[in-house]
Amino acid sequence: MTSDDIRRPRFPVGVSRPVVSPIQPSVVYASVDADALDAQYEGRTKGYTYAREGHPNADTLAGMIDALEDAEGGLVTGSGMAAVTAALLANLKAGDHVIGADQLYGRSLRLMREDLPRFGIDVTLVDPTDAGRLAAAIRPNTRMMLLETVSNPTLRVADLEGAAELARRHGVLLAVDNTFTTPRALQPFAIGADIVIHSVTKLLAGHSDATLGYVAARDPEVRARMHVLAATMGFTPSPFDCWLAERGLYTFGLRFDRAVATASRLAEALSSTTGVRRVLYPTRPDHPDHNRAASLLGGIGGNMVSFELDGGRETVNGFLRAASSLSFAPTLGDVNTTISHPASSSHRALSEAERLGLGISEGFIRVSVGCEEPDALIETFVGSISRGG
Numbered sequence: 001m002t003s004d005d006i007r008r009p010r011f012p013v014g015v016s017r018p019v020v021s022p023i024q025p026s027v028v029y030a031s032v033d034a035d036a037l038d039a040q041y042e043g044r045t046k047g048y049t050y051a052r053e054g055h056p057n058a059d060t061l062a063g064m065i066d067a068l069e070d071a072e073g074g075l076v077t078g079s080g081m082a083a084v085t086a087a088l089l090a091n092l093k094a095g096d097h098v099i100g101a102d103q104l105y106g107r108s109l110r111l112m113r114e115d116l117p118r119f120g121i122d123v124t125l126v127d128p129t130d131a132g133r134l135a136a137a138i139r140p141n142t143r144m145m146l147l148e149t150v151s152n153p154t155l156r157v158a159d160l161e162g163a164a165e166l167a168r169r170h171g172v173l174l175a176v177d178n179t180f181t182t183p184r185a186l187q188p189f190a191i192g193a194d195i196v197i198h199s200v201t202k203l204l205a206g207h208s209d210a211t212l213g214y215v216a217a218r219d220p221e222v223r224a225r226m227h228v229l230a231a232t233m234g235f236t237p238s239p240f241d242c243w244l245a246e247r248g249l250y251t252f253g254l255r256f257d258r259a260v261a262t263a264s265r266l267a268e269a270l271s272s273t274t275g276v277r278r279v280l281y282p283t284r285p286d287h288p289d290h291n292r293a294a295s296l297l298g299g300i301g302g303n304m305v306s307f308e309l310d311g312g313r314e315t316v317n318g319f320l321r322a323a324s325s326l327s328f329a330p331t332l333g334d335v336n337t338t339i340s341h342p343a344s345s346s347h348r349a350l351s352e353a354e355r356l357g358l359g360i361s362e363g364f365i366r367v368s369v370g371c372e373e374p375d376a377l378i379e380t381f382v383g384s385i386s387r388g389g
Contacts, residue, residue, distance in 0.1 A: 023243045024056045053231045057242035064249050065204065065214050068183040069196050073223045074216035075230055076242060080179065080199025081107050082235040083213030087175045087195050088146065090229040091222060094120030096143040099172075101128035101158060103151035103358055106346040108177070112146070129289055131162025138166065144173040149181040149188065149297075153306050153342045153366035154359050155280045157289035160296060164192030173222065179203070180332075184256045185300040194218050202333030203303065205245035206255050212237050212245050255335060255371055259303035262377060263369040267305045269378045275315075275385050277363065280306040304332065305367045309385070312362035316341055318388035319365070323380060332368030337377060340366045 029048040031037040040047040048055055058076040066074045077083045088111070092098055100112045102125040112123045126133045128147045145167060147158045160176060167174035175195035176188040182203050188196045198204060200212035213235075217223040230236075267281035279286075282293035283301035293301060309315050320328050320339065327338045330345035340346065342360050355361070369377070 021057065021060055021243060021246060023239055025239045026055070027051045051239070052234055052236045055239055055242075057239040057246070058237050061200075061212075061237075061242045061246050061249075062214065064246060065183075065198065065200070066216065068204075068249075068252075069178075069216060070183075070187050070189055071196060071216035071218075073220070073227075074214055075223075075227055076200070076237045077213040077215065077230055077235040078237045079211050079235075080197070080201055080213040081111070082230070083197045083199070083215040084108055084146070084177065085111065085233075086226045086230045086235060087197055087215050087217075088116065088144070089119075089233075090225040091173055091195075092116070092119075092121050092143055095122075095141060097122040097124065097139050097141045099123075099134060099137045099142060099145045100125050101147045101151060102126055103128070103154055103156060104146070104148055105152045105177070105179075106342075106349060108146070108148075109347075110349055128158035128163070129156050129292075131159045131166065134159070134163055135166055138170055138172065142170065142172050144175060146175045146177070148177040148179070149186055150282060150302060150304070152180065152346065153304075153340070153364070155180075155282055155287070155302075155304055155306055157282055157292045157296060159292065160186075160188065160193070161191055167194065168192060180302055180304055181297065181300075182252075182256060182302075184253060185297045185302065189218060191296075194222065200245050202331070203256060203259075204252055204333075205241075205248040206252060206333055206335060207244070207248055208331055208334040210238075210241040210244040210248070212241050256303065258371045259369045260300060262372070262374040263303045263305050263367075264301055265374055266367070266369060266378055266381060267301075267307075269382060270305070270307050270385075273382050273385055275310050277308040277310050303369045305369060307365055307367070308361060309363040309365065313343075315388065316363060316365065319384055320388070322388035323384035325380060326384075332366075334368065335371050337370040337372060338368045340368075342366055 028050055039045040062074040062076045116123050124137045126137045164174055173194045176193040177197040178188055179199045179202050195217045198214040200214050267279050270276050271279045281301050329338050330340045331338055343362050347355055347360055
């Protein structure tokens with residue numbers, strides 16, 4: 001064997017093919033010559049150069065999510081927040097104005113409230129369930145709206161149809177974070193969104209072992225700006241995480257449907273449980289947006305349930321200790337049910353007054369329902385509330 005043989009590995013090729021995608025962790029890719037490299041960069045041929053600019057596992061995963069969202073040229077990033085950041089920074093500049101929902105994910109709120117203003121970008125946060133308030137917030141320099149289909153953690157359903165009409169009328173980009181809803185319940189491009197965002201970490205990957213994001217745009221120019229920014233700023237996803245998420249996507253539909261069915265039953269059971277002050281689930285008749293959930297989401301309430309216990313932190317701690325068989329963790333979308341306490345996790349950066357203004361008290365709990373046997377899961381919740389109180 002010569003040194004050239006070691007430097008230039010050749011993978012064996014057989015007449016059969018693998019049924020699982022290979023993981024390609026290579027950081028760099030070799031080209032035949034400078035002309036071949038030019039052809040790749042100019043888009044005349046398809047190839048890879050440096051993993052920060054793209055790699056096969058990311059493209060495989062992006063193509064699968066594109067198919068779910070009826071999108072083209074989606075970009076996989078190293079996290080959901082990297083996808084949110086790519087959408088914002090690739091399309092905004094100093095002097096621009098962006099409108100955000102006032103109940104975005106905690107880190108998205110921080111980005112909007114603290115980081116964008118440092119770059120000279122004006123931000124207004126408004127109630128996304130009221131198209132009138134969105135309209136009132138639009139200025140001559142408004143360039144984008146960032147909304148979540150279903151808010152975290154109060155599960156309010158945004159008026160996306162009203163927002164899309166406003167965006168068209170004013171020439172504003174509408175970016176929709178579809179993480180909670182997933183394309184199983186809604187495809188935002190179909191109602192007029194310009195950009196769709198996912199934290200792939202959550203329901204799409206589904207096993208709490210891959211940290212990834214996804215962002216896609218309707219307009220090829222917007223799409224290109226996001227790809228360039230992500231490569232420049234290093235929002236590169238891990239090939240291994242992409243491979244794990246691809247595996248997760250094959251069971252996504254089964255997992256989602258099972259979790260949604262159980263979540264609906266859990267919400268009903270909690271509503272009649274002593275010690276529970278209120279239950280939030282989009283398709284329940286007592287939810288403030290249940291009519292919109294019926295029309296926009298086709299009656300699919302999702303796998304998330306939020307509820308509020310009588311009492312404060314002490315009551316919550318008692319419940320969590322009693323429900324020790326469930327994971328108390330600030331995540332969602334796992335095959336197993338997880339519980340989070342927004343006041344001490346996702347929304348801890350907000351003041352108590354700000355949290356209460358959003359309806360998030362110390363007794364507020366968010367549940368990401370998994371794929372367990374429904375009756376056993378409901379019994380765990382009801383029993384733990386009783387013992388913990």
